[in-house]
Amino acid sequence: MDRVYEKLPLNHCLSETPRRIRRFKISHIIIDGYNLIGTQHWDLESRRNELVKRLIRYRGLLGHDITVVFDGHGGVSSKETVKVDGGVRIIFSRIAKKADDVIKEMLVREKKFFIVISSDREVADFAWSHGSVPVGSADFLKKLSRALREREFAGDEEMMDELTEKMLGDEEEEDEWSVRKGSSRRLSKRQKAVTRALNKL
Numbered sequence: 635m636d637r638v639y640e641k642l643p644l645n646h647c648l649s650e651t652p653r654r655i656r657r658f659k660i661s662h663i664i665i666d667g668y669n670l671i672g673t674q675h676w677d678l679e680s681r682r683n684e685l686v687k688r689l690i691r692y693r694g695l696l697g698h699d700i701t702v703v704f705d706g707h708g709g710v711s712s713k714e715t716v717k718v719d720g721g722v723r724i725i726f727s728r729i730a731k732k733a734d735d736v737i738k739e740m741l742v743r744e745k746k747f748f749i750v751i752s753s754d755r756e757v758a759d760f761a762w763s764h765g766s767v768p769v770g771s772a773d774f775l776k777k778l779s780r781a782l783r784e785r786e787f788a789g790d791e792e793m794m795d796e797l798t799e800k801m802l803g804d805e806e807e808e809d810e811w812s813v814r815k816g817s818s819r820r821l822s823k824r825q826k827a828v829t830r831a832l833n834k835l
Contacts, residue, residue: 660697661834664737665689666752667704670771690720692778698835701725701740703733741766749831762824767831777835 667682675681682704693700706715706726714728714736727736734757741748741764750761751774758768821829 659834660699661749661831662699662746663701663749663751663835664740664766665700665702665774666733666737666750666754666757666771667702668733669752669754669757670775686719686722686724688778688782689722691782693721695781696835703727703736703740705733706731737761749834762827767824767827769828769831769835773828773832774835777832781835 667685671681671685686702689700689702692698700721701723703725704727706728711726712728714731715726717724725733725736727733734754737750737752737757738760741750741761748761748766750757750766750768751771752758752761752768753771758770761768
C-alpha cells in the first residue's frame with residue numbers, strides 16, 4: 635500500500651509540547667475530520683483550516699497527541715499524505731480510500747489506547763473492539779470550545795460559539811454511547827469509558 639510519510643521520530647509531537655503542560659496526563663486522540671466538521675460547506679478548505687488552527691491551540695493548552703484524518707477524495711494524490719502543523723498530525727487518505735479505513739489501520743497498527751473522535755457508528759464500534767474509546771463529534775466540539783474559551787480565547791468567545799454551532803448543525807441526534815447528564819439509569823461499561831475519556835479532554 636502506497637503511503638508518503640515524513641520521516642518523523644516517534645516522539646516528534648511530544649517533543650514540541652510546551653514544558654508548562656507536560657505535567658498533565660497526555661491522551662492520544664484520533665479525529666475523523668470531516669465527520670467532525672461536515673462536508674456541506676461552500677468553502678470546505680477554510681472550514682478544515684479553521685479546525686486545524688483550533689486543534690493546534692487546544693494542543694498548546696493541554697498537550698494531547700492529536701491526529702486528524704481527512705478523506706483525500708477531493709485531491710489528486712494516489713498516495714496517503716501526512717504532515718505535521720503545530721504538533722498536530724494531519725493525514726489525507728489516498729484517492730479511493732476513506733478516512734475511516736485510515737483510522738482503522740492506525741488502531742490496528744499502532745496498538746495503543748486512543749480516544750477516537752467520530753459519530754460514525756462503524757468507526758466507533760471498531761475503536762471500542764480494538765481497545766480504544768469512541769467519543770461523539772458533538773461531545774468533543776463542546777469540550778474543544780470550552781477549553782479554548784475558558785483557558786485562552788475569552789475575547790473570541792462569540793466567534794467560536796458561532797463556529798461550534800455551525801459544526802454542531804448536523805449533530806442533533808445523540809450517539810448511542812453518549813452519556814446524558816443527570817441520567818439515572820445504570821451506565822454500561824462503554825458509557826463509563828466514554829465518561830472517563832471526556833474527563834481527559
